[in-house]
Amino acid sequence: xxxxxxxxxxxxxxxxxxVHDVGFSLKPGEIVSVIGPNGAGKTTLxxxxxxxxxxxxxxxxxxxxxxxxxxxxxxxxxxxSRTFQxxxxxxxxxxxENAIAGHHLHERGSVFADLxxxxxxxxxxxxSEESARVLLERVGLGRAAEQEAGSLSYGALKRLExxxxxxxxxxxxxxxxxxxxxxxxETEEIDHLIAKVAAEGVSILLVEHDMKMVMRxxxxxxxxxxxxxxxxxxxxxxxxxxxxxxxxxxxxxxxVQNADx
Amino acid sequence: xxxSSKATTLLILIAVIAIAPVFFPSSYYFRVGSLxxxxxxxxxxxxxxxxxxxxxxxxxxxxxxxGAYACALAPVHLGxxxxxxxxxxxxxxxxxxxxxxxxxxxxxxxxxxxASLGFGILVSMVLSNEARLTGGPDGMAxxxxxxxxxxxxVGVDLSNTEFWYAFSGLxxxxxxxxxxxxxxxxxxxALRALHGSEIAAxxVGVDVAHYKLxxxxxxxxxxxxxxxxxxxxxxxxxxxxxxxMHSIEMVTMTVLGGAGSVLGAIxxxxxxxxxxxxxxxxxxxxxxxxxxxxxxxxxxxRQGLLPSIARSVRGRGE
Ligand SMILES: Nc1ncnc2c1ncn2[C@@H]1O[C@H](COP(=O)(O)OP(=O)(O)O)[C@@H](O)[C@H]1O
Ligand SMILES: [Mg+2]
Numbered sequence: 001x002x003x004x005x006x007x008x009x010x011x012x013x014x015x016x017x018x019v020h021d022v023g024f025s026l027k028p029g030e031i032v033s034v035i036g037p038n039g040a041g042k043t044t045l046x047x048x049x050x051x052x053x054x055x056x057x058x059x060x061x062x063x064x065x066x067x068x069x070x071x072x073x074x075x076x077x078x079x080x081s082r083t084f085q086x087x088x089x090x091x092x093x094x095x096x097e098n099a100i101a102g103h104h105l106h107e108r109g110s111v112f113a114d115l116x117x118x119x120x121x122x123x124x125x126x127x128s129e130e131s132a133r134v135l136l137e138r139v140g141l142g143r144a145a146e147q148e149a150g151s152l153s154y155g156a157l158k159r160l161e162x163x164x165x166x167x168x169x170x171x172x173x174x175x176x177x178x179x180x181x182x183x184x185x186e187t188e189e190i191d192h193l194i195a196k197v198a199a200e201g202v203s204i205l206l207v208e209h210d211m212k213m214v215m216r217x218x219x220x221x222x223x224x225x226x227x228x229x230x231x232x233x234x235x236x237x238x239x240x241x242x243x244x245x246x247x248x249x250x251x252x253x254x255x256v257q258n259a260d261x
Numbered sequence: 262x263x264x265s266s267k268a269t270t271l272l273i274l275i276a277v278i279a280i281a282p283v284f285f286p287s288s289y290y291f292r293v294g295s296l297x298x299x300x301x302x303x304x305x306x307x308x309x310x311x312x313x314x315x316x317x318x319x320x321x322x323x324x325x326x327x328g329a330y331a332c333a334l335a336p337v338h339l340g341x342x343x344x345x346x347x348x349x350x351x352x353x354x355x356x357x358x359x360x361x362x363x364x365x366x367x368x369x370x371x372x373x374x375x376a377s378l379g380f381g382i383l384v385s386m387v388l389s390n391e392a393r394l395t396g397g398p399d400g401m402a403x404x405x406x407x408x409x410x411x412x413x414x415v416g417v418d419l420s421n422t423e424f425w426y427a428f429s430g431l432x433x434x435x436x437x438x439x440x441x442x443x444x445x446x447x448x449x450x451a452l453r454a455l456h457g458s459e460i461a462a463x464x465v466g467v468d469v470a471h472y473k474l475x476x477x478x479x480x481x482x483x484x485x486x487x488x489x490x491x492x493x494x495x496x497x498x499x500x501x502x503x504x505x506m507h508s509i510e511m512v513t514m515t516v517l518g519g520a521g522s523v524l525g526a527i528x529x530x531x532x533x534x535x536x537x538x539x540x541x542x543x544x545x546x547x548x549x550x551x552x553x554x555x556x557x558x559x560x561x562x563r564q565g566l567l568p569s570i571a572r573s574v575r576g577r578g579e
Contacts, residue, residue: 028304050461050464051463052463054335071463072460072463072464073464073467073468074468075464076463076464076465076466077466081464081465082460082464083351084460088458088460088461088464089348089457089458089461090453090454090456090457090461090462091457091458092453092456092457092460092521093450093454093457096452099303100450101450101451101453101454101462101465102465104450104451104454104462104465104466104467105465105466107447107450108447108448108451108466109447109480111443111448111475113446114442114443114446114447114448114449115439115442115448116439116481117442117445117446121446121447124447125445125446125447136461164461164463164465165464167465168348168465168466194405194442239543
């Protein structure tokens with residue numbers, strides 16, 4: 001059974017059909033990539049799935065439950081987590097605190113206990129701090145824990161967002177261009193991390209421009225152009241699809257061939 | 262030195278409160294001190310609202326008014342002990358903050374500012390107009406707390422000003438302790454997260470509307486207790502306590518000192534409570550000087566006094 005099912009999803013901004021009639025599904029532990037040129041509607045699609053935008057048409061079904069237009073914090077409780085293409089970091093917090101904040105659903109409790117710093121409150125904070133440190137190690141930010149988040153490089157902040165999203169212990173993880181701004185070594189690390197997270201049973205929906213990475217780790221690829229799905233299938237088939245090559249891969253053809261070989 | 266750490270802040274606060282009286286030449290200074298603590302308490306509540314959660318209120322004097330008039334009215338009409346009346350006022354403020362906060366916290370930025378301003382004006386109008394109950398603009402008397410008499414029976418004999426200095430100082434330290442606990446707690450993190458990025462806070466599961474309301478209610482209780490303390494120590498109260506100017510003063514102290522830190526905001530309360538007394542040497546230019554100081558601080562120290570100073574000290578050390 002599919003974990004996440006998207007059916008005929010669409011939204012307009014004024015006269016612009018940003019996304020129209022997009023559908024696909026995601027099985028447990030599967031990595032599905034959404035690719036397409038800039039402005040194709042990938043981020044808008046993510047925003048509709050994660051409850052940031054209310055879709056004008058279609059449905060989002062999570063584990064058999066219709067969650068269309070459900071606010072993000074309720075989707076989070078159902079195990080859906082995401083990162084942002086345009087970073088959304090808690091700037092005035094340290095790197096560690098950003099990662100701890102991702103544990104909100106696991107650490108929240110009574111305000112009273114928090115005000116008086118009761119043992120229960122301190123225990124919850126301690127547990128999420130320990131987990132946050134493990135997650136920071138996992139994304140290669142273990143040594144930056146005490147730094148102010150604002151002082152990190154763009155690539156490092158991307159990885160911090162992944163750590164924060166993992167803190168939720170999600171069942172579905174939406175990653176919007178996680179490797180943007182990362183160097184080759186960092187990109188490879190993110191590549192491994194995503195594969196490992198998926199191997200643990202988390203379903204991953206990925207938007208990424210690095211085609212080597214997309215072709216290597218995706219089980220399934222959905223191609224968007226001008227807000228519509230123009231193709232969908234296994235990486236090898238997508239790489240050969242003439243319509244996809246024309247709309248998007250043309251410019252990146254050499255890279256894709258390298259990845260194939 | 263890390264100004265954000267809980268122990269450091271509390272230590273500095275307790276040390277200053279305990280040691281300052283050594284340098285007081287007259288009882289007048291105890292009076293100024295207790296006024297600082299009363300303002301400091303309201304401002305600590307606003308640190309939770311403004312500094313942690315990133316929300317604004319230009320109507321919090323309304324809650325101070327509720328706390329103050331609860332101490333004046335509840336002993337007479339409900340037969341409550343003045344201390345219980347303050348607790349009653351805090352509960353009433355929390356309830357009203359809950360009801361008012363729900364609709365207005367959906368607003369952002371200056372819309373929220375104007376809506377909260379309206380709330381403050383509403384409270385002060387009611388207090389001025391219900392003259393039969395509140396004495397109207399002329400104000401009304403507030404009964405004695407009575408704690409000083411109790412202390413005397415156990416051998417602690419304090420003058421009136423000394424007592425209110427010590428008692429308000431104690432309540433301030435308690436208030437600061439709670440706010441600092443909150444900062445490093447799951448609730449505090451949720452508040453600071455939604456301040457940093459509402460959208461990211463939502464996606465990690467923070468119920469943003471709920472947590473904004475938590476901050477609003479907590480800060481209302483701080484303002485209410487501050488109003489109660491003011492009423493009890495003055496033994497007299499007028500609707501000015503709930504007035505627009507008082508709301509603006511609270512926010513100015515918080516932002517001037519540094520809304521992000523409890524100690525910073527309390528420093529703001531110290532400065533804006535004492536500066537008018539000091540600036541009287543400029544006579545008719547007093548208000549002008551005060552305005553100038555406020556403008557200069559905000560232009561050159563946007564984070565507020567304490568965080569800016571702490572940053573530059575740290576910067577030089579490295
Ligand atoms: N909030 C919005 N208001 C108006 N137009 C938007 C909004 N968000 C996205 N768009 C438009 O929708 C289209 C798709 O954008 P986006 O989803 O960001 O593309 P991608 O992520 O594939 O690069 C673009 O034309 C963009 O300008
Ligand atoms: Mg995008």
